[in-house]
Amino acid sequence: xxxxxxxxxxxxxxxxxxxxxxxxxxxxxxxxxxxxxxxxxxxxxxxxxxxxxxxxxxxxxxxxxxxxxxxxxxxxxxxxxxxxxxxxxxxxxxxxxxxxxxxxxxxxxxxxxxxxxxxxxxxxxxxxxxxxxxxxxxxxxxxxxxxxxxxxxxxxxxxxxxxxxxxxxxxxxxxxxxxxxxxxxxxxxxxxxxxxxxxxxxxxxxxxxxxxxx
Numbered sequence: 001x002x003x004x005x006x007x008x009x010x011x012x013x014x015x016x017x018x019x020x021x022x023x024x025x026x027x028x029x030x031x032x033x034x035x036x037x038x039x040x041x042x043x044x045x046x047x048x049x050x051x052x053x054x055x056x057x058x059x060x061x062x063x064x065x066x067x068x069x070x071x072x073x074x075x076x077x078x079x080x081x082x083x084x085x086x087x088x089x090x091x092x093x094x095x096x097x098x099x100x101x102x103x104x105x106x107x108x109x110x111x112x113x114x115x116x117x118x119x120x121x122x123x124x125x126x127x128x129x130x131x132x133x134x135x136x137x138x139x140x141x142x143x144x145x146x147x148x149x150x151x152x153x154x155x156x157x158x159x160x161x162x163x164x165x166x167x168x169x170x171x172x173x174x175x176x177x178x179x180x181x182x183x184x185x186x187x188x189x190x191x192x193x194x195x196x197x198x199x200x201x202x203x204x205x206x207x208x209x210x211x212x213x214x
Contacts, residue, residue, distance in 0.1 A: 003028060003045055003046045003047070004027070004046065004047055004048060005022075005025075005027040005028065005046060005047070005048040005049075005050065006027065006028045006029075006030065006042050006043065006045075006046035006048070006049050006050070007021075007022045007027050007028065007029045007030065007050045007052065008030045008034075008039070008042075008049065008050070008051050008052070008060065008067070008068065009022075009029070009030070009031055009050070009051075009052040009053055010031060010032075010034070010053045010054075010060075010061070010062035010063070010067065011031045011032060012053060012054065012062075012063070014054070014107070014108050015052065015053045015054060015107065017107070017125075017128040017129065017132050018052045018053070018084060018132055020129070020132040020133060020136055021050070021052070021084075021132050021135050021136045021139065022050060022136070027050070028042065028046060030042060034062055034065070034067040036071075039067065039068070039072070040072065040075060043072065043075045043076065043079070044075060046079070047079065047080065048079060048080045048081070048082075048140060049076060049079045049080075049081050049082075050081075050082040050084075050139075051068055051081065051082065051083045051084070051085065051088070052082075052084050052085065053084075053085055054085055054086065055068075055085030055086060055087065055088060055091075056085075056086065056087050057087045057090035057091060057094075058070070058091065059072075059091055060083075060085055060088075061085075070095065073095045073097070076095075076097055077095070077096070077097060077098075079098070079099075080098060080099055080140060081097055081098060081099030081100075081101070082099055082100050082101070082135070082139065082140075083097070083099065083100070083101035083102070084101070084102050084105070084135070085102065085105075086102070086103075086104050086105055086111070087103060087104060088101040088102050088103070089101055089102065089103035089166070089168055090103075092168075092170060093168075093170065093176070096170075096174070097170065098170055098171065098172050099169065099170065100135075100144055100145060100148065100167070100168070100169045101167075101168055101169070101170070102163075102166055102167055102168075103166035103167075103168070104166055105163050105166060106119070106124065106127075106159050106162055106163055107124065107127075107128050108124060109121060109124060112124060112159060115162065117158050117159055117162050118158050119157065119158055119159040123157045123158075123159050123160075124159055126155060126157070127155050127157065127159045127160050127163065130151070130152055130154065130155045130160075131148075131152050131155075131163065133151070134147070134148045134151035134152045135148055137151065138151070144169065145167070145168070145169035145177045146177075148167065149164065149167060149179060152164060152167075164179060165178075165179045167179060
């Protein structure tokens with residue numbers, strides 16, 4: 001008999017706010033020791049998989065190590081998924097995966113600076129708390145996308161508005177729900193999209209930028 005929910009969330013203080021999604025819920029948690037054989041076995045044993053942390057178009061990262069990539073797609077395809085990392089959208093839609101996921105998502109100040117979004121530390125922290133709370137409350141609900149968006153929409157700041165249009169849900173029949181055409185936000189979207197595509201093709205630029213801030 002398969003267990004219900006597996007959380008794969010590399011330990012990283014910059015994504016600790018995401019623990020609010022699953023703390024105390026009795027889910028299986030994998031936070032360290034990301035051996036491929038172990039990961040595959042755990043995925044096979046669970047019906048629902050929550051993937052959290054930092055990542056890019058090609059998958060989920062543990063710092064500079066890719067721990068979930070296309071080699072896991074065959075195992076993930078029949079699961080109910082949540083993917084919260086930067087550019088999870090590309091991974092989900094390229095591989096036709098089912099569930100709730102994010103595109104570029106601002107959760108810390110360097111990301112706001114990189115995306116050209118005017119935000120304070122307090123606004124980013126409030127956004128993180130509200131988002132994690134909304135996801136926890138509506139996780140795997142039949143209308144999880146609408147419910148998460150409705151609650152998170154209360155964060156009416158530049159960082160909240162930026163993130164809200166980058167939430168999506170893909171159903172098993174291939175229908176994708178998103179807010180790109182529903183929400184007007186106060187960001188130069190053409191410039192941001194160009195920058196996002198540039199970073200997708202040249203991920204080393206992010207590393208160089210973050211190092212320059214230290």
